[in-house]
Amino acid sequence: MSEQKAEANAISNIKEKVVDKVLPTPPDATPKSSAQALKERLQWGEPGLTIIDARDRESFLEERITGAMLASDMNKLEKNRELYVYSNTDQEAAEVAEELRQQGFESVSQLQGGLAGWKAIQGPTEGRSS
Secondary structure, eight states: OOHHHHHHHHHHHHHHHHHHHHSOOOOOOOSEEOHHHHHHHHTTSSOSEEEEEOSOHHHHHHOEETTOEEGGGOTTOOTTSEEEEEOSSHHHHHHHHHHHHHTTOSEEEEETTHHHHHHHTTOOEESTTO
């Protein structure tokens, strides 16, 4: 093996060991999440997650969690996408979350407290009233 190739292999091996120990990974999603847990998850930067608003379109347009999408518009999401669902009540969000799991989505978390819980921790919102 050439000296350059040996050095490249050594560097690659060290990177693998260091990256795994130094770079933290975000916590896994749970079936229910608090607004604070979602906010912390978003602070990881470019998270591989989608926030689903299970309310009606008018409520969504009025005010929503920044970056959220309507449940009715999510037909092209990958089944391995991490989802956080909120609605007017925790019960409604739980029902939609269960429907999504039954459709084959692998990681679905119900956001407890909905939009009100999100706003209580100063989570960013968008829409007409924001």
